[in-house]
Amino acid sequence: MNGHHRAVRAEQAERLDGAEANPADPAERRQRWLRIALPIAIGVVTLLAWDLVVRVNQIPHYILPGPLRVAEAMVNGWDTLWPALMVTVQITFMALAVAVIGGVGLALLFAQSKWIEISFFPYAVVLQVTPIIAIAPLILIYVDNTHIALLICAWIVAFFPILSNTTLGLNSADHNLLDLFKLYGASRWQVLRYLRIPSALPYFLGGLRIAGGLSLIGAVVAEFTAGTAGKGSGLAYRILETGYRLNIPLMFAALALITLTGVLIFILFTALSHLLLHKWHESAIKRES
Amino acid sequence: MRAPAAQSAAAAAAVTIGADTPPPPAATRPLVRMAHVSKRFGNGVLALRDLDLDIGRHEFVSLLGPSGCGKSTALRLIAGLTSPSSGAIDWPERATLAPATDIGFVFQEPTLMPWASVFDNVNLPLKLQRRAPAAGGGTAMEVDAALAMVGLTGFERAYPRELSGGMKMRVSIARALVTRPRLLLMDEPFAALDEITRVKLNNDLLELWHSQSWTVVFVTHSVYESVYLSNRIVVMAARPGRIVAEHVVDAPYPRDEEFRTSPRYNEHCRIVSRSLALAMEGM
Numbered sequence: 001m002n003g004h005h006r007a008v009r010a011e012q013a014e015r016l017d018g019a020e021a022n023p024a025d026p027a028e029r030r031q032r033w034l035r036i037a038l039p040i041a042i043g044v045v046t047l048l049a050w051d052l053v054v055r056v057n058q059i060p061h062y063i064l065p066g067p068l069r070v071a072e073a074m075v076n077g078w079d080t081l082w083p084a085l086m087v088t089v090q091i092t093f094m095a096l097a098v099a100v101i102g103g104v105g106l107a108l109l110f111a112q113s114k115w116i117e118i119s120f121f122p123y124a125v126v127l128q129v130t131p132i133i134a135i136a137p138l139i140l141i142y143v144d145n146t147h148i149a150l151l152i153c154a155w156i157v158a159f160f161p162i163l164s165n166t167t168l169g170l171n172s173a174d175h176n177l178l179d180l181f182k183l184y185g186a187s188r189w190q191v192l193r194y195l196r197i198p199s200a201l202p203y204f205l206g207g208l209r210i211a212g213g214l215s216l217i218g219a220v221v222a223e224f225t226a227g228t229a230g231k232g233s234g235l236a237y238r239i240l241e242t243g244y245r246l247n248i249p250l251m252f253a254a255l256a257l258i259t260l261t262g263v264l265i266f267i268l269f270t271a272l273s274h275l276l277l278h279k280w281h282e283s284a285i286k287r288e289s
Numbered sequence: 290m291r292a293p294a295a296q297s298a299a300a301a302a303a304v305t306i307g308a309d310t311p312p313p314p315a316a317t318r319p320l321v322r323m324a325h326v327s328k329r330f331g332n333g334v335l336a337l338r339d340l341d342l343d344i345g346r347h348e349f350v351s352l353l354g355p356s357g358c359g360k361s362t363a364l365r366l367i368a369g370l371t372s373p374s375s376g377a378i379d380w381p382e383r384a385t386l387a388p389a390t391d392i393g394f395v396f397q398e399p400t401l402m403p404w405a406s407v408f409d410n411v412n413l414p415l416k417l418q419r420r421a422p423a424a425g426g427g428t429a430m431e432v433d434a435a436l437a438m439v440g441l442t443g444f445e446r447a448y449p450r451e452l453s454g455g456m457k458m459r460v461s462i463a464r465a466l467v468t469r470p471r472l473l474l475m476d477e478p479f480a481a482l483d484e485i486t487r488v489k490l491n492n493d494l495l496e497l498w499h500s501q502s503w504t505v506v507f508v509t510h511s512v513y514e515s516v517y518l519s520n521r522i523v524v525m526a527a528r529p530g531r532i533v534a535e536h537v538v539d540a541p542y543p544r545d546e547e548f549r550t551s552p553r554y555n556e557h558c559r560i561v562s563r564s565l566a567l568a569m570e571g572m
């Protein structure tokens with residue numbers, strides 16, 4: 001099989017060449033640079049336009065503060081904003097953690113039996129489609145501990161994408177691979193461990209990215225509801241409070257912090273997704289053209 | 290219907306071709322015996338009707354037929370991945386043979402786990418069977434041996450996406466070989482490959498089959514491929530799926546390019562093509 005070996009060696013050589021991607025490609029470098037520069041440029045232009053509009057029209061700061069005023073409010077109000085931010089972030093992540101445990105756990109249970117799935121899935125949908133804003137006041141009435149009530153609200157919103165995505169993922173294992181596992185007499189546990197769970201990972205991570213944002217929204221909505229009842233300490237409560245006091249620059253600062261938190265959560269899970277999938281999943285593979 | 294008579298004439302003619310060479314390995318007790326096997330799917334499709342087929346030890350049998358004639362279904366029945374609606378599939382030597390460890394299946398697509406390296410993909414059957422590593426060996430050695438057989442030594446740590454179509458197919462074959470199965474079931478394994486790769490893999494497969502004393506059941510669309518590889522070709526027709534002719538290719542092994550260009554090869558191809566044409570005409 002001499003020709004054979006030669007072919008293998010050629011393939012190996014090819015592979016080594018491929019591994020050393022051309023980092024000095026000027027077109028590639030320009031693209032990477034533009035990828036960062038363009039969004040920043042858009043942001044800067046928007047801020048300048050905002051500032052200009054406020055200055056030219058002489059809009060009073062209690063209606064629309066300019067970006068510099070918002071930044072100033074953020075610095076001055078940091079002592080109240082930071083603890084509030086921490087409260088909101090804590091609720092968001094705790095709710096997300098419980099949603100992951102509950103969603104993945106339930107999805108795994110669904111994967112064990114079609115009948116369990118058929119019995120429970122409609123109620124998961126009911127939970128999802130009921131607007132959180134409508135049930136938050138009830139939850140706040142029934143649950144004495146505000147912190148736990150907020151957690152429940154955020155959990156309700158974050159739970160469903162994880163459950164439905166993970167369920168879909170567990171069921172999307174390749175049929176031929178399932179046959180292969182059957183051929184080799186794999187146990188139910190082995191099918192789950194070596195086939196269904198890895199197949200579900202990209203779906204789960206997609207759900208997690210959605211749930212991260214939703215969990216923040218759930219926390220904020222619940223805080224608003226709690227805030228109107230006079231109890232609260234999170235960022236949303238600060239927004240309410242500054243609204244009452246017509247401290248619009250501080251309100252904008254709090255709003256900016258919430259948005260920033262949401263973006264950071266998104267980036268965090270995108271990075272996690274990339275970390276876990278970049279070796280094999282289509283969504284995370286950079287094509288070398 | 291005049292087709293059946295013509296078909297059996299074709300089959301009879303086939304057996305007499307090249308009678309000067311030794312006959313194919315005679316099967317005293319077949320490895321697998323399918324008797325009166327029918328398969329009707331839940332949607333009412335009769336995929337196979339009254340199939341009688343013996344697979345002898347160390348045979349290389351090709352199933353050849355038009356699309357939808359039940360070739361894949363037959364293969365899946367042999368592997369035990371689906372059960373017949375009527376009839377029986379017997380393993381006469383069952384006592385000495387654990388079917389799960391003794392069948393290798395190669396699907397039409399590579400069917401690799403994209404999240405696992407080549408090594409882990411090939412190691413999968415061993416892991417699932419939780420086999421104690423052979424004395425002094427270990428599963429790593431068995432995997433290495435299987436990869437060496439298909440010429441993929443050095444690619445253990447690559448991921449499927451880094452491989453070409455032909456290489457993926459070879460990984461899939463290595464995975465089927467790693468348990469050293471007695472029966473290798475292959476469902477159009479080379480259908481998606483280019484001519485050159487296909488010829489090369491054909492030769493590699495023949496060499497392995499010859500040296501490892503396997504039994505192979507090989508599904509294909511290609512008359513030329515089936516004549517080159519097999520010592521017996523089973524021609525099937527569709528609607529309902531059934532066997533219409535059998536053809537023995539009695540050319541000796543090893544076969545090579547010389548055989549592929551010989552008049553005798555052409556003669557076999559011509560006869561098999563004719564049975565196939567008749568099978569399709571009867572549809």
Ligand SMILES: Nc1ncnc2c1ncn2[C@@H]1O[C@H](COP(=O)(O)OP(=O)(O)OP(=O)(O)O)[C@@H](O)[C@H]1O
Binds near residue numbers: 356360530
């Ligand atoms: N799971 C299934 N459910 C219902 N019908 C099926 C199923 N699998 C196959 N069939 C039907 O059985 C018949 C035979 O299918 P099979 O896949 O065995 O054909 P084939 O000979 O392998 O065809 P091809 O060469 O195209 O792969 C077809 O008519 C097909 O529609």
Ligand SMILES: [Mg+2]
Binds near residue numbers: 361362476
């Ligand atoms: Mg098929």
